[in-house]
Amino acid sequence: MKKIKKFKNLEELKKAIDQQEASRKREKKKIIVVSSGTCGQARGSLKVIDALKKAIREEGLKDQVAIRITGCHGFCEAEPNIIIYPDRIFYQKLTPPDVRTIVKETLVEGRVVEKFLHRDPLTRERAWYENEIPFYQKQKRIVLGDNVFVDPTSLLEYLAIGGFRPFIKAVTKMKPDEIIQTVKQSGLRGRGGAGFPTGVKWEATRRAAGNPKYIICNGDEGDPGAYMDRSVLEGNPYRVLEGMMIGALAIGAREGYLYVRDEYPLAVRHVTMAIDHLYQAGLLGDNILGTDFSFDLHIAKGAGAFVCGEETALIASIEGRVGEPRQRPPFPAQKGLWRKPTCINNVETWANVPLIILNGADWFSSIGTSGSKGTKIFSLVGKINNTGLVEVPMGITLREIIYDIGGGIPDGKAFKAVQTGGPSGGCLPASMLDQIIDYESLTAAGSIMGSGGMIVMDEKTCMVDVAKYFLNFLRDESCGKCISCREGTQRMWEIVSAITEGQGKPGDLELLEELALATKEASMCGLGQTAANPVLSTLRYFRDEYEAHIYEKRCPAGVCKSLIRYAVIPEKCTGCEACKRACPTGAIQGTRKDVHLILYDKCIKCGACLEACRFEAIEAQRDEAITIVKEVKP
Amino acid sequence: MITMKINGVEVKAEEGWTVLETAKFYGLEIPTLCHHEGLTPYGACRLCLVEIGEGPRAKLVSSCTYPAEEGLVVHTDTKRVVQARRMMIELMLSVAPYSKVIQDLASRFGVTRMRFKIRNEECILCGLCVRMCEEQMDGKAIGFQNRGYQRKISTPFDIRSEECRLCGGCIYICPACQLRCQGPQAETAICNACLTMEPTCLDFYDELQCWMYDAGRCGTCVREKKA
Ligand SMILES: Cc1cc2nc3c(=O)[nH]c(=O)nc-3n(C[C@H](O)[C@H](O)[C@H](O)COP(=O)(O)O)c2cc1C
Ligand code: SF4
Ligand code: SF4
Ligand code: SF4
Ligand code: SF4
Ligand code: SF4
Ligand code: FES
Ligand code: FES
Numbered sequence: 001m002k003k004i005k006k007f008k009n010l011e012e013l014k015k016a017i018d019q020q021e022a023s024r025k026r027e028k029k030k031i032i033v034v035s036s037g038t039c040g041q042a043r044g045s046l047k048v049i050d051a052l053k054k055a056i057r058e059e060g061l062k063d064q065v066a067i068r069i070t071g072c073h074g075f076c077e078a079e080p081n082i083i084i085y086p087d088r089i090f091y092q093k094l095t096p097p098d099v100r101t102i103v104k105e106t107l108v109e110g111r112v113v114e115k116f117l118h119r120d121p122l123t124r125e126r127a128w129y130e131n132e133i134p135f136y137q138k139q140k141r142i143v144l145g146d147n148v149f150v151d152p153t154s155l156l157e158y159l160a161i162g163g164f165r166p167f168i169k170a171v172t173k174m175k176p177d178e179i180i181q182t183v184k185q186s187g188l189r190g191r192g193g194a195g196f197p198t199g200v201k202w203e204a205t206r207r208a209a210g211n212p213k214y215i216i217c218n219g220d221e222g223d224p225g226a227y228m229d230r231s232v233l234e235g236n237p238y239r240v241l242e243g244m245m246i247g248a249l250a251i252g253a254r255e256g257y258l259y260v261r262d263e264y265p266l267a268v269r270h271v272t273m274a275i276d277h278l279y280q281a282g283l284l285g286d287n288i289l290g291t292d293f294s295f296d297l298h299i300a301k302g303a304g305a306f307v308c309g310e311e312t313a314l315i316a317s318i319e320g321r322v323g324e325p326r327q328r329p330p331f332p333a334q335k336g337l338w339r340k341p342t343c344i345n346n347v348e349t350w351a352n353v354p355l356i357i358l359n360g361a362d363w364f365s366s367i368g369t370s371g372s373k374g375t376k377i378f379s380l381v382g383k384i385n386n387t388g389l390v391e392v393p394m395g396i397t398l399r400e401i402i403y404d405i406g407g408g409i410p411d412g413k414a415f416k417a418v419q420t421g422g423p424s425g426g427c428l429p430a431s432m433l434d435q436i437i438d439y440e441s442l443t444a445a446g447s448i449m450g451s452g453g454m455i456v457m458d459e460k461t462c463m464v465d466v467a468k469y470f471l472n473f474l475r476d477e478s479c480g481k482c483i484s485c486r487e488g489t490q491r492m493w494e495i496v497s498a499i500t501e502g503q504g505k506p507g508d509l510e511l512l513e514e515l516a517l518a519t520k521e522a523s524m525c526g527l528g529q530t531a532a533n534p535v536l537s538t539l540r541y542f543r544d545e546y547e548a549h550i551y552e553k554r555c556p557a558g559v560c561k562s563l564i565r566y567a568v569i570p571e572k573c574t575g576c577e578a579c580k581r582a583c584p585t586g587a588i589q590g591t592r593k594d595v596h597l598i599l600y601d602k603c604i605k606c607g608a609c610l611e612a613c614r615f616e617a618i619e620a621q622r623d624e625a626i627t628i629v630k631e632v633k634p
Numbered sequence: 635m636i637t638m639k640i641n642g643v644e645v646k647a648e649e650g651w652t653v654l655e656t657a658k659f660y661g662l663e664i665p666t667l668c669h670h671e672g673l674t675p676y677g678a679c680r681l682c683l684v685e686i687g688e689g690p691r692a693k694l695v696s697s698c699t700y701p702a703e704e705g706l707v708v709h710t711d712t713k714r715v716v717q718a719r720r721m722m723i724e725l726m727l728s729v730a731p732y733s734k735v736i737q738d739l740a741s742r743f744g745v746t747r748m749r750f751k752i753r754n755e756e757c758i759l760c761g762l763c764v765r766m767c768e769e770q771m772d773g774k775a776i777g778f779q780n781r782g783y784q785r786k787i788s789t790p791f792d793i794r795s796e797e798c799r800l801c802g803g804c805i806y807i808c809p810a811c812q813l814r815c816q817g818p819q820a821e822t823a824i825c826n827a828c829l830t831m832e833p834t835c836l837d838f839y840d841e842l843q844c845w846m847y848d849a850g851r852c853g854t855c856v857r858e859k860k861a
Contacts, residue, residue: 327677327695474782476781476782478783479781479782480759480780481678482678483680483759484725488725507749521693521718522718523680
């Protein structure tokens with residue numbers, strides 16, 4: 001690794017930024033940007049990079065083309081992908097042989113290769129350039145956008161996009177109170193879940209009695225299916241660190257911790273490297289660049305419990321104690337790490353700070369709604385065409401995210417619900433699609449912003465089954481201290497499980513509601529206080545589905561195994577035998593071109609045949625037998 | 635001095651007091667289970683819930699862990715509090731139905747039905763035993779294991795702990811055990827105090843979950859089955 005040059009003072013740093021920015025402007029080479037975050041690498045981006053290097057060498061293009069390996073751009077669906085600058089031609093889903101074609105065709109001959117271009121799932125239109133892709137068009141990527149422009153392992157690349165100008169501004173031109181004032185005015189609220197005003201938290205920590213003071217970056221990100229913090233840490237670690245430095249300056253902290261989960265090896269690697277570079281460059285340590293600001297930064301690795309993301313549990317875990325939440329107040333701002341005033345913020349929150357300092361509070365607060373400013377990154381997953389990370393301005397509607405950015409639901413299925421806010425968020429139905437996204441409206445609708453998980457579900461999803469899934473997660477992840485949360489989630493899970501198994505009885509829903517309320521009201525930390533959301537929101541919007549399970553022993557979506565059986569619809573069956581081949585138990589009978597038949601005593605309800613049939617000739621039907629059995633039993 | 639209001643009455647608390655301590659000082663009763671003077675407040679049983687604040691921002695907190703704050707408005711027995719408290723008792727009873735302490739609470743607070751499937755664990759994970767052992771007996775022999783629904787109390791590696799001195803403190807304080815024993819006075823002395831009381835906790839070793847992994851040795855909770 002190249003040794004980083006130490007900057008002696010702010011002047012030298014400023015000069016280096018000017019130089020880097022200028023040389024980037026002068027850049028004559030074509031730049032091929034390869035997205036290579038965790039998800040890109042999983043899909044083969046490293047091989048694509050090797051192939052690219054080889055092809056460029058072989059074509060003798062080394063002086064005309066450069067490669068920039070970056071973190072993730074958020075478009076998981078299109079990985080591995082490349083963008084060729086300056087034109088911004090976007091090629092997706094590449095394999096090493098594709099790369100050879102591209103180098104020959106596009107770089108040598110100057111022709112665009114149609115088949116590697118992105119095609120919109122709804123309109124089927126090809127997009128030539130990155131900025132023409134609908135997935136990107138409605139996004140506002142103030143945080144994620146820069147991932148395209150920096151190699152996350154290079155401090156110089158970060159300087160080339162103007163990195164550390166915000167820090168220079170803060171340290172030379174602003175008093176701590178001014179920084180806090182700016183953050184307050186910007187309206188930035190915590191992106192870790194609760195949406196607490198960041199400036200207010202900083203001020204409270206600064207004013208709190210006690211020294212030293214600490215700051216912490218919360219990169220625990222334990223929600224299943226959420227990876228926005230990972231992509232920021234992986235793709236632009238310096239941005240987060242710069243945010244923390246500005247925060248430390250404002251709060252008066254001289255030590256900080258970056259808590260990142262151990263399951264994110266690439267993020268850990270990039271952050272470790274970045275911290276190392278900053279020390280070498282003289283941007284961390286004592287009297288940074290000759291100023292009287294000193295700041296040390298440590299990494300703390302989290303062992304992956306969801307509840308360790310809760311701030312008091314996280315602090316306990318850094319201190320080497322069991323990761324269990326405790327009573328707040330005292331809040332960390334009063335008594336945090338080692339019982340000293342501590343300001344803890346989420347990765348995305350910290351990443352917004354340099355932008356606010358550089359562009360001003362008004363710029364930031366011009367984005368968003370009256371109560372929620374700026375943008376929010378969501379991880380859009382589930383039954384959606386364009387899976388990926390989307391960064392949108394607050395105030396956008398769910399419909400815009402799901403249809404315009406997400407490209408709608410695959411296979412022409414109907415939208416049923418979207419779950420926002422992670423495991424303890426709520427499920428919102430189609431009637432809420434025009435709901436705007438901000439902290440207050442989501443809460444009013446029975447869900448939460450949370451840290452930004454967004455799971456889309458289609459008509460084939462059973463909402464009772466969904467509630468069961470999240471309850472199962474929560475009963476496992478609750479720390480177990482409060483009886484309300486531990487037994488509350490366990491008992492709710494038991495009741496909901498029974499309902500999905502056809503054992504539901506009158507009175508269950510009332511008990512479920514009572515229990516949900518008690519869990520929410522009586523628990524100590526955010527986990528228990530929100531653990532009832534999956535139940536309460538599905539009961540609120542999909543009560544009829546629960547009732548169908550309980551009173552008619554029927555699963556309307558055809559998901560709950562105990563309540564369905566699979567049957568062939570004779571009119572639709574072409575006798576293609578696909579189902580027969582898919583069936584693991586040999587439960588399907590029939591000869592070629594004849595209508596097939598499922599033998600119920602052999603069928604284990606695995607659903608493989610349903611997946612295999614291309615003619616929709618297999619149906620999950622209500623299992624009448626269940627009702628009879630249940631009625632006979634006392 | 636901190637001034638706050640409990641049930642409409644202005645009260646004064648000393649710096650560092652909890653809401654529970656303040657209420658007690660004024661003779662206002664709040665039921666508790668996992669709280670014990672002399673042990674660190676923990677907040678596990680949620681029985682000591684009170685309502686704080688007013689209007690839409692009012693919420694429930696455990697008074698044993700919540701610090702007295704200037705201007706705080708507290709209500710100890712609102713409908714909301716009582717409903718939540720009842721649910722806590724029903725939940726506790728569903729996992730420790732043989733506990734006299736919890737049965738008494740059920741009667742006192744009008745919990746008259748059990749809507750959950752009984753899962754007798756003889757423990758409500760209140761953590762009293764853990765804190766007793768660590769804070770009063772200087773033992774650290776037992777602790778919580780796992781999280782969520784799999785949480786339990788045990789010794790490291792589930793084997794008899796060398797740290798345990800068989801003092802019986804954990805059993806003494808446990809609300810899910812019916813009998814309390816002062817424990818043997820000296821190494822040689824046999825206590826047997828519990829044998830004079832009827833009924834003892836259990837007649838069989840088999841059903842006993844002894845944290846000392848030495849069931850019957852201290853004799854606090856088990857009586858040999860008479861032939
Ligand atoms: C169960 C639970 C899990 C949490 N997980 C995270 C997490 O993974 N990342 C995070 O930033 N905040 C998480 N939080 C929120 C933190 O407690 C805390 O509010 C946040 O880090 C504060 O930063 P912010 O103000 O920038 O959002 C969690 C909260 C709870 C109750
Ligand atoms: S609410 Fe749940 S996760 Fe939070 S402290 Fe209580 S038991 Fe633990
Ligand atoms: S896969 Fe469908 S169409 Fe083919 S035989 Fe089976 S049921 Fe009939
Ligand atoms: S559900 Fe599974 S076991 Fe039953 S018929 Fe279809 S493939 Fe066979
Ligand atoms: S008997 Fe053993 S486990 Fe119980 S309190 Fe005493 S030392 Fe601790
Ligand atoms: S054994 Fe008794 S004292 Fe210990 S946690 Fe369980 S109920 Fe509480
Ligand atoms: S593209 Fe970054 S995680 Fe998928
Ligand atoms: S006594 Fe307060 S929570 Fe148990």
